[in-house]
Amino acid sequence: MTRITADISVSLDGFVTGPDPGPRNGLGTGGDALHTWAFSDAPDDRRIVREATARSGAVVLGRRLFDLVDGPDGWNDEVGYGAREAPRPAFVVVTTAPPESVRLSGLDWTFVTTGLADAVATARGRAEAASSAAGRELDVVLMGGGATIRSALDAGLVDELTLHLAPVVLGGGTPLFSGGTPRTLVQRTVVSTSTATHLTYDVGR
Numbered sequence: 001m002t003r004i005t006a007d008i009s010v011s012l013d014g015f016v017t018g019p020d021p022g023p024r025n026g027l028g029t030g031g032d033a034l035h036t037w038a039f040s041d042a043p044d045d046r047r048i049v050r051e052a053t054a055r056s057g058a059v060v061l062g063r064r065l066f067d068l069v070d071g072p073d074g075w076n077d078e079v080g081y082g083a084r085e086a087p088r089p090a091f092v093v094v095t096t097a098p099p100e101s102v103r104l105s106g107l108d109w110t111f112v113t114t115g116l117a118d119a120v121a122t123a124r125g126r127a128e129a130a131s132s133a134a135g136r137e138l139d140v141v142l143m144g145g146g147a148t149i150r151s152a153l154d155a156g157l158v159d160e161l162t163l164h165l166a167p168v169v170l171g172g173g174t175p176l177f178s179g180g181t182p183r184t185l186v187q188r189t190v191v192s193t194s195t196a197t198h199l200t201y202d203v204g205r
Helices: 031-035 043-054 063-069 116-134 146-154
Strands: 004-010 056-062 090-094 108-112 139-144 160-165 185-192 197-203
Touching: 004 031, 004 146, 043 056, 056 063, 056 116, 056 146, 063 090, 090 116, 108 116, 116 139, 116 146, 139 146
Parallel strands: 004 139, 004 160, 056 090, 056 139, 090 108
Antiparallel strands: 160 197, 185 197
């Protein structure tokens, strides 16, 4: 069964970017520290990245995050989804209007203008097709940004939440949680590496 997994790095004080994020500084001041684990060469960190991304049949992201990864300082041949460990899944972007052009034209992009629930449904269909082709279960991964994951949790669209808790206090930025609908979480796994603590929860409906 295809699961919907929200997967994001977060600081000890609950932020997914540092202060003052912008087009040329997507993670904000000090926010790069959130993703140290994803670019580490330590075997445990590489395994976490590899296992987390190998099951990605489709990936959902918001328009702001798309603009960052497709922008001039965004993804390239060395830096992209899965930090060198993942195949290239389908990407589904939630937006009010598709962009006029895409720099990363070698990736499979679908732009959904009818809301987050429809984007997740589209991604589920792509993941199920990828599962059939691969002969194994693949999931939908909500990679962000924070507002997209928060909205998906509030709407009850998420089956599993994975947080990569970075050992940094940012003091401000984009919060992952800011009120919203209460949800019951059931802890499934806790894995500690030299650069982060990786927490996975089942999300109650």
